[in-house]
Amino acid sequence: MAKGDPGAATRSKRAAPRTRRAAATGEPELVQLLTPEGERIETALGPDGTEYRVDFTDEEYRGLYRDLVLVRKLDAEATALQRQGELGLWASLLGQEAAQVGSGRALRAQDMAFPTYREHGVLYCRGIDPIMPLGLFRGVDQGGWDPNEFKFNMYTIVIGAQTLHATGYAMGVAMDGKTGGEDGEAVIAYFGDGATSQGDVNESFVWASVFNAPLVFFCQNNQYAISEPLERQTRVPLYRRAGGFGFPGVRVDGNDVLASYAVTRHALDTARSGQGPSLIEAYTYRMGAHTTSDDPTRYRIASEVEAWQAKDPIARMKAFLLKQQIVDESFFTEIDEQARTESVHLRERVLNMPDPQPVSMFDHVYPHGSPELDEQRARFSQYMESFEGSAH
C-alpha cells in the first residue's frame, strides 16, 4: 500500500474483503458471513482455503428473511396443533431455520434431497405444500408428496437410513452420466449429530467416497441426540470425520442463512461437476424439544438455551436488513401478517382433512395390486358392511 496516498489507503480499507479465517482459536472453527449482531463478513475461509461469499440482491435478502419467518411460524402452528390433540407428534425445527432455508435455497431444480423428519424448512423451499407433512403426523396419510416431482424424498424416521438411500441414488446419478458441468445433478442427504454414530451414516461415507458419488452430507449439529449431548457422540469436531473417509468437511454457522447457503452451494457444485462428496456440519441448536414427546429441561440447563437465543438466525437477519437499510419496519409487519394469515389457513385445512377410509389401506401396497390383495380387500369390505349405518 502506498503510504503517501491516503486516498488509496481509505479505499483499500473499504474494498479489502473482511475475511474471517475459519480456524479462530477458542471458539468453534466455522464459516460465518453474518454475525449474531447482524454484521456482514464479505468473505470467509474454509479449513481447506476455500473462499465463501454470497452476492445477493436486496430482493433476495428480503426473500430469505421471509422464508425464515414463514418456516418458523409454520413450525409453531404445527406444535400448537399437536398440543391441541390434532397431530400425533411433531418434531420442531425451532432454531434450525437458517441451516434449512440456506441449504434448501442453494439446491437447484434438478438436485435431489433426502430429509429426516425435521426438514420442514427444506420441504418448504422445495415448494411442497406444508399440509403434506401435517397429514403424515396427523396419521391420515403416508406423507403424500411425489418424491420425483419435487425432488424431495419422503421423511425418513429411521435415524440415518436416508444417507444410504441418498448414496445409492447419487451413485445412480453418476452412473447415468448426469454429473459434470453446470447442468449436472447433485444429491443432498440431511441428518443430525446423533446419526453420525449410526453404522448407516458411516457406511454411506465409505460408499460415497470410494464411488465418488455426487453427494453432499448435510449434518445439522443441533447439539443433542434427543437427550445425549454432543460430547457423547464425538471427540473431534464432526466435520473433521470426513477427512478420514477421504473427502472434504467444513463447519458452517448453521444459524447464519447466508453462510449456510454459500457453503451448501459450493458443495453441491463440487458434487455436480463430478468432484465427489463433501460433508457440511451446520453448527446450530435445537431451541425446542426433540419432539413434542420430549422435555428438554430434564437434560439441559437454561443458561445454555439463553446463550443460543442470542445467536438467533432470524434476529441477526433482521438486524442486518435494518442496518443496511434494505427494508423499513413496515416490511416486518407485512411479513408477520402474511405468516399469521398463512398459519390460520393451514390450521383450517388441517382440521378439515378427512380421515382415510379403512379399505384405503389396501391401495398402496403394490402399484398394480395383486389377486390375494384384491381378495383381502373384498373380504374386509364385506366385514365393514356388516355393521349398521356403514358406508363401507
Added chain:
Amino acid sequence: MSRIKEFNLPDLGEGLTEGEILAWLVKVGDDIELNQPIVEVETAKAAVEIPAKWAGRVQAIFHPEGSTVEVGVPIIAIDTDPGAGPVEQSTTGTPTAELPSPSAASLAAVEVAPEEGMVEPGLIGGVAPGGRTAVLVGYGPRNAPAKRRPRKGAAPVQPAPAQAVPAPVTPVQAAPAPAPVAPTPALNGNGRAGGGPVLAKPPVRKLAKDLGVDLAALTGSGPLGSITREDVQRAASGTPAAEPLTVTAAATSAASAASFGADREQRIPVKGVRKLTAENMARSAFTAPHVTEFLTVDVTRAMKALDRLRDRREWRDVRVSPLLLVAKAVLLAVKRYPMVNSTWAGDEIVVKEYVNLGIAAATERGLIVPNIKDAGRLTLRELADAMTALVQTAKSGKTSPADMSGGTLTITNVGVFGVDTGTPILPPGESAILAFGAVREQPWVHKGKVKVRQVTTLGLSFDHRIIDGELGSKFLRDIGDFLADPEAALLAWT
C-alpha cells in the same frame, strides 16, 4: 356446531393416558386468543403448556389445579362468540358452579377403543404392557363401556358377548372347542378366544408331547393366550397357575394414614419420586462397590464459631446452620483431594474441577437431591444463601430437573432426624456422599479430662473403584479437622 366448545385433554405424547393440571393460565371470563397458552399440564413425559384451540371467552373450567385428568376428558369450555349475547343452555352443567361438569354429549363423543382381543397386544389399538392401550394419535382410548356400532340384524343393545370373534365372511375351519378350564373364558389381555386353535411354539409343543400334557386342556399365559414352556411344566408338575398380580390403582397418597384392606395389607403403586429413588438406589448399590467410614468429632469450637458468625451484623439475616460448615469443610477438602469429586465412566475416570454440591432433602414428594452448581467458587456467604434458597425451593416442591441433575458430591443431613449417622448410598454418577449426624452433648476427653462437649459422627460412603481407603480416610479426616477447629484449618489450608 354450538358456539360453546369444550376442549378435551389430548394425548400429549404418544400413548399417554392421563395428565396432571399444574396451573391454569386463564380464568373464567377471560378473553383468549387462538394459541394463547391456557394451561400447564404435566404428563409422565413432560410438563407442557397447551395453547387455546379457539379464540373466545372462557366459559367454564372443569378441573382444579393439582387434579389428574384422563386423556379425552373435557377440561375447559370456551365461548367462541362471546359478543352474540347470552348463551342458550345447551350443556347440562351450569356455568355458575365453581367446577361444572362437561356436557354428557361431549363425554359420549370420545373415540371408542377397539374391543379387546380385536387387536394383537402391543400393537396400536392393542393392549400394551401395563394394561394401557397403545394408540398413535388423538385422544387415546377410554375405558368407558365400549359403544361399538351394532351389527346389522343384531338384537339391539346387548352386552358384548364374551366371545367377540367377528363372523368370518368365508367359513373358517372350525377347530374343536377345548373344554373350558376357567368358568368364564372371556377374553382378557392374557386370555385366549374359546374355539380358536391352540397357540404354542413348536418347542413348547414338543415339550408337551414329551411330558404327556394335553395342550388343549391348558390356559395359556403367553401373548394372545399362547401356551408357554412354564404353563406346560406347571401342568406336568401339577401346580396351579399363579394368580395374576393385581395392584390397586386407587390413587392413595403414601403419606396418608394407611388404609388396609381385609387382608390387612396395603398396596401402594410405585411411581413418581419413589420410583425414581428406587431405580437410582438399586442402580448405584449394585454397580458402585461402596465402602463407608466413620469419624466422631468434637465440634464444640465449630458451634462457637457459628455463634460468632451469627452475631456479625452482615450475617444477621442469614440462615446459619451447622450444615453450612460441613459444606464448607467438604468443599475445602475436595480442593486438597480432587480425586474424590469424580465419576466412574467405564474405561476412564472423570475428575471434575467444579463441585456441584448435592444436598439431600426430605420433601412431601419424597427424597430429592438438588445441587448447588459450582459451589467451590462461592464465598461462605454465597454458599449460605444458595443453601437457604435450595432448601426453600425443595420444600415448596418447585425444584427443577436442572437443579437435580449434574451433582458431583452430596451431603445428607440425617442428623435432623435425630440419628447419629448412616451408611448412605451414592447418587448415581457420584463417588462420595457424606452423612452428617446429630450434634449431641456427650462426655469427651478434652485436654486430658472428661468434659461435656458437642460431638457428632460423620459417615462417608465412597466408590471403592476410584477411591482407595487411604484417600477416603484422608478426605474424611480433613473434614473432621475442619469441624474440630475451623479457624486453624482455614489458616492452614487457604
